[in-house]
Amino acid sequence: MNIKAFVFDAYGTLFDVFSVMEKCEELFPNNGEAISQSWRKKQLEYSYLRQMMGKYRPFSEVTRDALRYAVAETGQDLNAEDEEALLGAYKELEVYEEVPQVLKELKEQNVTVAIFSNGSHDMLDPLVAQSPLSDYIDHIISADDVKQYKPTPASYTHVIDSLKITRQDVLFMSSNGWDISGAANFGFNTAWINRKEQPVEELNLQPSSIYHDLTGLKNWK
Secondary structure (H helix, E strand, C coil): CCCCEEEECCECCCEEHHHHHHHHHHHCCCCHHHHHHHHHHHHHHHHHHHHHHCCCCCHHHHHHHHHHHHHHHCCCCCCHHHHHHHHHHCCCCEECCCHHHHHHHHHCCCCEEEEEECCCHHHHHHHHHCCCCCCCCCEEEEHHHCCCCCCCHHHHHHHHHHHCCCHHHEEEEECCHHHHHHHHHHCCEEEEECCCCCCCCCCCCCCCEEECCHHHHHHCC
């Protein structure tokens, strides 16, 4: 296939969302893992719920609300200083080990490399800028630009409108099975980066390819 744009989800695909666990544990001893897990779960749930209810808010606000819930769920109190420290940690997430080299090799092939995320630019832009990936990313595309969270078709339409290509020109990659299902439903070629060896979603929307990590892209045809 003549893929013109390699488009990556950010959270969980390029960046490890659970690298915030260390900061959570520092501020809330013995509760770091529980808070980080609940934080991510509620972050996704709130984006779905707001989309369905027609109550859109940028992902930075969704992330703040999810954090407040996660801390309260463990019976802890979250002061303003700790809240800002944890939200700041989300702008300094670690990249997965193989990611920089894979993106470097893609750029050497003279193809477009882009991020498409539910994250808002006030989260994504500083995250990419401080990372070792900044030299390899051509475009940072946010669902916030069109106020439509993935996996709505309108959100994926924003990708092809932004890059001025067709959906057949895109290989979309995500570690989130629901995101891959949404992208496949839209008509993208998809590669599921199945880091946690999860089963395929039962939505009759199979990924084009499944890899354990991004090094599998070397086998893409």
